Amino acid sequence: MQLDAKIPEGALSEKWDSHRFSTPLVAPSNRRKFEVIVIGTGLAGAAAAATMGELGYRVRTFTYHDSNRRAHSIAAQGGINASKNYRNDGDSDYRLFYDTIKGGDYRSREANVYRLAQVSGEIIDQATAQGVPFGREYGGLLANRSFGGAQVSRTFYARGQTGQQLLLGAYQALARQIKAGTVNAYTRCEMLDIVVADGRAVGVVVRDMLTGEISSHSAHAVVLATGGYSNAYFLSTNAKACNGTAIWRAHRKGGLFANPCFTQIHPTCIPAADEFQSKLTLMSESLRNDGRIWVPAEVDEARPAADVPEDQRDYFLERRYPAFGNLVPRDVASRAAKKEVDSGKGAGPMKNGVYLDFAEAIGRLGRDTVEARYGNLFEMYQRITDEDPYQVPMRIYPAPHYTMGGLWVDYNLMTTVPGLYSIGEANFSDHGANRLGASALMQALADGYFILPNTIAAYLSESLGVDPMSTAEPAFKQVETDVIKRMDRLLDANGSRTVDWFHRELGKIVWEHCGMARSAEGLTKAISEIPALKEEFFADVKIMGEGDSLNQTLEKAGRVADYFELAELMCRDALHREESCGGHFRVEHVTDDGEAKRNDDEFTFVSAWSFEGDGAEPSLTKEILEFENVELTTRSYK
């Protein structure tokens, strides 16, 4: 298979403009003749649906939530990057582009990333006009903060709730279109499969989560904005319902899956307290600005943190990375913490964390300043752990957080299935092997507001005058039958173990072997263990209730079923990628002093996997990454 990324010709800074000029448009009077389905109403989906509604397309949105306002974009804390250069500190589109490419360890596409930087400023304009209450200076102009991986201050924020405010902005824009009648919104309605006919995406099959009714919807194009797949690890910072079903179903129907092994482990999360832990809570990365990270110098230290004298503490980040200290990028900080915990120096009753200590900061700045900066985070920490971080150091540990991999898309954000688009975290396009902080919101909104609504016109214009396929066609009926069969199989198993039990077991395998450190041996083991667990799941899972009413266990089971297959592909991709880059760390590929060692000669490509059938090995297609504008260098934070 040949992959054509459809990158426009011309200079980097002119590609997006010339592409928009050269692609066909749909005239305003014709737009109402086109139907577009958008799955997911997070930042990317809501922004895209609202914008396409404004343009005049007929849009249908689907979300499994009770309201379009609840997607997990809402939980993003820190901020959103934009190359406004309001601080006059040397920022530019090119610098944001460069930082993102470098931060992604040179595994993303230059043209896409440059376009992301180009539209970043417009996102801030749009959000501000919508009433997003960004933080401001006393003079009334917008404030910025700095974030990891950048030397300029370009992050806009709304307290620690930037994702919430941006999502509400998009949700409200969507609400306006729903009222205007351009968007028809289906809530509590989960997409369970995609329908492909004559090589094109023609619609979806969904389940009404209240009545269990399975129905089909057809359209000229389908957009998947369904987020990432970190819940393959079971314990992650993702919301409980986040799942990979939509993108996995699309993959099974011909959508290539790109870089599944590129997952981001966030360094500052609250460690698990016990077996029953249902998810992990992220603490903003900003804590590393003033907190000092350490572990006891001795293995199996039994004394409480306060009793460990200064000379028996190991401030391992400051020791290993004197230049960046506690502010090294996420992947580096996470791996360093793992190394200490693995060596038995972990903090806490389960020895599964490292200390993040504010004693020095409180001494230097005073308690009031620390409280003003981090008060809400300290409160959140205390609420969860019942420990007072003003008195005893916090305990933190890395947790799965974001997935850079996703459906392969070309420059138009179209997958390898014509008519099927993927935007936001669901695609693979912009973050390479590691995402920088405050870039997820930027990418989701860039895709949703500014890119997809433009690029989709080219595809739609081809089918002017053609109605969407009738849902009475066999292509739809067949998929409906398949979906019902899959559900019945789950309901009929009537085994002896719960869905969560299987999900936890899967998570343990993936975390152990495809988490922060990966080895050929471990990955090979995982690749044999996961299908076995999947088989056991279908034979022994127990789901109470029926399919024809609200059944949360059944919903969960369908998602976990798809996670088995996705997790296996993550491991296969990780095994194939014989290098360490970004969030992907192979223990076999390290420098003499234990740092990640990239292999640009052999692995400067996107791994795009095709589904070849149940039980068959997936096949790999490579999209070679051409770097015409930046020089590949080794990231060093020492």
Added chain:
Amino acid sequence: MDVTLRVWRQDGPNRPGAFEEYFAPGISSHASFLEMLDIVNDRLTLDNREPIAFEHDCREGICGACGMMINGQAHGPQQGTATCQLHMRKFRDGAVIIIEPWRAAGFPVLKDLVVDRSAFDRIVEAGGYITVDTGSAPDANLVPIAQEAAEASMDAAVCIGCGACVAACPNSAAQLFTAAKLAHLNLLPQGQAERYIRAEAMVDTMESFFGSCTNHAECEEACPKNISIDFIALLNRDYIKAKWRNGRLAAQR
């Protein structure tokens, strides 16, 4: 710790419901309230009984999906805390915990603890937005906004749309939710053009679903984001103004 739960169970909308009692021994005090329910649900499943349906998602107090009456209090005993952030250490060993869905005619029960909160979406659709098509926005720094104004707007904008305010209100009124959205937009310069249309449309829509506010302030007490009832005063003011002002003189403020 051991706790006894009395949980409202209801098969579906407009079906009779009843309390059922479950003994939940051996729960860690570090477990969150929802993790306790997870454990109970797994035990129910293995015991061939249908698990308790309840809504939840982010489990960090921001998505607004979760919410239940716990011993008669919306989101339970801890102030400024959504159900998902409540931990079992807030209960004593041996406690009896009564769990009910939000109780409000505007939020019909769908199953067990799950209710239909779509009326909130209708209120926002009525006018809880600023009309600005994508691409038509001016530069973000064109309009300076006093920091205090931006902060006040944000104080209202933090609403997570959970519905606790309605559930806690003896009248099942949705004033705090509606006021928070109105204030978020009406306190900003960008929100002025549609300020009074918005106030009128949102309040009228609200009243078609929910009861009337009689200043009990239970909503503020129950709000997991500590949103102040001062915003309700702002809602009342803008609504009254909206009723008598002349839209054609909007520029003459």
